Amino acid sequence: xxxxxxxxxxxxxxxxxxxxxxxxxxRVISHRDAPTLAAEVAxxxxxxxxxxxxxxxxxxxxxxxxxxxxxxxxxxxxxIAITSPFLVLIERVGLFDRSEPPAPDSRTVQGQIDxxxxxxxxxxxxxxxxxxxxxxxxxxxxxxxxxxAQLLATAGGLVMHPVSQALQEFPEMREAYADAHxxxxxxxxxxxxxxxxxCRVGYLPAGERVPVPSPRRGLDAHLVGGxxxxxxxxxxx
Numbered sequence: 558x559x560x561x562x563x564x565x566x567x568x569x570x571x572x573x574x575x576x577x578x579x580x581x582x583x584r585v586i587s588h589r590d591a592p593t594l595a596a597e598v599a600x601x602x603x604x605x606x607x608x609x610x611x612x613x614x615x616x617x618x619x620x621x622x623x624x625x626x627x628x629x630x631x632x633x634x635x636x637i638a639i640t641s642p643f644l645v646l647i648e649r650v651g652l653f654d655r656s657e658p659p660a661p662d663s664r665t666v667q668g669q670i671d672x673x674x675x676x677x678x679x680x681x682x683x684x685x686x687x688x689x690x691x692x693x694x695x696x697x698x699x700x701x702x703x704x705x706a707q708l709l710a711t712a713g714g715l716v717m718h719p720v721s722q723a724l725q726e727f728p729e730m731r732e733a734y735a736d737a738h739x740x741x742x743x744x745x746x747x748x749x750x751x752x753x754x755x756c757r758v759g760y761l762p763a764g765e766r767v768p769v770p771s772p773r774r775g776l777d778a779h780l781v782g783g784x785x786x787x788x789x790x791x792x793x794x
Contacts, residue, residue: 558759
């Protein structure tokens with residue numbers, strides 16, 4: 558992102574309206590307005606990424622959802638789309654193994670850590686979405702609010718990138734999870750309050766092209782019955 562351009566005030570005003578409409582709390586933490594907190598959030602995001610990447614179980618959760626190259630992306634229309642020509646090439650010649658995690662000191666792991674750190678360092682601001690509780694209904698409302706926030710950002714020429722590893726609930730992430738809630742919850746938040754999403758947000762550097770939209774599977778692909786994955790009777794559901 559362009560680190561010299563902070564999200565426009567209009568975007569924050571639109572987020573304030575979104576918060577008022579939903580009862581959730583949205584916030585932008587920028588290096589201009591809250592440099593100390595933004596630096597702490599950046600450090601937390603880097604630490605949490607390393608925890609996830611170096612844990613074999615969580616690494617494999619992501620590895621199973623990698624879609625490398627246009628052929629896999631079009632076939633599955635979900636997961637983590639990889640279009641890097643280098644990664645596509647080494648996968649095609651059988652040098653990219655998705656069946657087991659790489660060694661922690663491997664070039665693959667170090668490259669991913671370095672790349673993620675560079676992205677976080679190129680972050681003018683972070684977007685945060687929190688709730689006062691974490692019921693299933695609230696989680697659904699959070700999902701809708703996050704989509705609306707993404708649309709507001711896109712309409713304003715901004716790009717958002719989730720860096721929510723610290724919000725995952727597995728034992729190795731416990732300390733980072735606690736730090737995320739300490740840093741990001743509004744003051745006076747109750748014990749049930751939850752940080753629901755953390756993203757980078759900013760403008761692309763001059764000349765950079767906006768990423769193409771992610772592929773979608775359509776509603777029918779989500780309406781399944783039983784373990785065989787066949788669509789439910791009734792066609793359009």
